[in-house]
Amino acid sequence: MIQQIYPAPVxxxxxxxNKDFQFAAAHYVPHEEAGACRRLHGHTYFVNVTVVGNELNNLGFLVNFQEIKNLIHKRFDHTLLNQDALFNEEDPNYFPTTEVVARTIWEVMQESLNKMANKPRCIQVFLRETPTSYVVYRPQEEDFQ
Structure with a gap:
């Protein structure tokens, strides 16, 4: 993985x-105005997630790095994102665009973090789709409710 400087959330x-990892997945954007993205194609997505908290768990971790990778990588690697139940072809808020995939990674992450006794929070997902294109997703305070 290349060294990358990510935007730092305050x-x-x-x-x-911060955990970096990657996964390979295919997708298409099911809308006539999506141009070439309407056709099935794939990417090697590079992801960085930022997790914060004030308390460590009983192992001395905020969160185990491997748990973070497994949570996302096992679900999305070598898949067709459009077939995952978290996406659909009816509502643009659930098309597997880079923006929606970044938000979805946050949702999957935070759902898992909410079950942890030390209550860590994922405050940023950086998702690079191509060498020249990426999205940063930062939840708002009400998203943690």
Missing amino acids: HSYRYEL
Whole structure:
């Protein structure tokens, strides 16, 4: 993986964890105005997630790095994103665009983090789709409710 400098979200938590990983997936955007993206094609997505919190768990981790990777990689690697139940072809808010995939990664991550006793939060997902295109998703405070 190439070294990458990511935008740094501002926060007041004691700990900040960043995890880089990648997954390969295909998708298409099911809308006539999507141009070439309407056709089935694939990407090697590069992901960085930022997790913060004030308390460590009983192992001394904010979150185990491997758990973060497995949560996303196992679900999305070598798949057709359009076939995942988290996306659909009726509502543009659920088309597997880079923006929606970034938000969806956050949703999957935060759902898992909510089950942890130390209550970490994912405050940023950086998703690179191509060498020249990426999306940053940052949840708002009400998204954690």
